[in-house]
Amino acid sequence: MDIKWIEDFLSLAVTRNFSRSAEHRNVTQPAFSRRIRALEAWIGVELVDRSTYPLSLTPAGKLFNDTAAEAIRMLHDARDQLNSVHTAKNMLRVAAGHSLALSFFPEWLSRVKRQSAGEISARITATNVHDSVLSLTAGECDLLLCYHHPQLPILLDPEQYEFLVVGAERVLPVTAPGATGAPAFQLPGGKDKPVAALSYPNASFFGRVVELILANAPRTAYLKSDYESDMAELLKRMTQNGLGLAWMPERIVARELEDGKLLRAGTQEWSLDLEIRLFRSLLNKRPALTRLWDELAQPARS
Template sequence: MDIKWLEDFLSLAQTRNFSRTADDRHVTQSALSRRIRALEAWVGADLVDRSTYPLILTPAGKVFSNSASEAMRLLNDARAQLRVRGQDENLLRISAGHTLSLNFFPMWLNGIHAQAGDIHASIMPANVHDSVLSLVEGNCDLLLSYYHAELPVELDASRYAYVSLGSEVVLPVSVPNREGAPTYSLPGSKHHPIPCLTYIKASFFGRVLDRILSRSGQACYFTCAYESDMAELLKRMALTGHGLAWLPESSIVRELAEGRLVRAGGDQWSMTMDIRLYRSMDNKNTTLDRLWQHLLSR
């Protein structure tokens, strides 16, 4: 029996909807259905009445739900106690996207040390999906993430709190020509499309770019010259003149100041996002509480 089956079942018992639970659990609906079936096979009884909408728990499901809730509480309490004993009490495990890990986090942590004292941090770079899952499953203390109303982080507001740490602008840039103007500038034309260094569509910045293009109110003409899910790789390609790239401003502060990259489009081609730090309210780490109170007081 996989512990994830219990978590799936308890989420389903709360939402009473396979689709919503699949979204909450970051799995496909078919995968969720298979896991619930596997749990029922392990229990030896049907737990969910699928003949109604919204679905309801069977009598066996109601009994098992109480036992599963208590089992998960005991397991999580034991894990939390053992983790505290086995680690530096001053260490905070932080999950963050690669761009935030490289560019925002080091300067932010320096400021925290100066204002709130010595806090040890372990940074775990990951994509957005894995970072959120790490917080939900208790594998990190904090989640550092971008946020935009059109690209929300799906976390239960009653269980997870956040503070805003700043903002980030994603903007189009290019190497300059001899006159200092962008070599490649938006919007391009049908006869002269811009070579574009773009993101894989399934990535977070891929979705950011989709929103920028759909909101610009202007046609854009470009060809995909290179594709990646990492902004740092696109930055390197842009610096060597391979095309125009949309990059987070924090990753190109020096390059913009030195004139090695220049802005390649107006404000309609940019997007501003919030930078947020999330925590679980169930996490009782004393160092986390101290940091959180400091952040709230600012």
């Protein structure tokens, strides 16, 4: 049983609407519905009467609602108390996607620490974009580090959250060299000879990035995908092993491109530029966070 299921149920008990609660919880409606079903399966009884409009809670749901609300309150109180005891005064909690956590965050933090007027400590949690956003909205982290593109926005209320642009990234297709030294796989491929491609799940951020690249490209790409992963580092290793081309954040493959161990598998039309953004909640008044944010925002104001 996941605590998020209980929080989903408490939201549903308030809105009495699956669509509104799914939007509030930053999750798709099908996924939200599955989580409510999973909670009901774990408890062993139906909590929601779906035959009414608006929906209502079953007698068991009403009983569970009171218990769940108190349990969540106690858990959050305990978490806040433990964090205040065990989290160092200047320790900032950062949530980031796996690629940013590996390829961007270490160098960025070193640069920030050199330029900062005070001590900075950070604890980073590497996860997917969806869970990173939930971590920020649930108050489980101080900072969210993520990619951004106007056509692939992170939907956070600007009245509650603000951001700074802290970097840029280019996503481009790469491949291992072939026997002749030329790219082993090259875009766009042909209808009769599609290119082997290593792909991301459609619902993942990089999956949507690749989808956007293909949609905006002036030519049709013919791809054949037999391998899929939501981890760019894994697809990079598979690309190096000659299993196909893959779209990668340039930072992850910069050394391999320089050494010739990987080659570009297409021209600029098959690439996409992204911003790297840092988000924080306006309600988070931790002194260490406020000081860091003011220091980071200063160049933008000058």
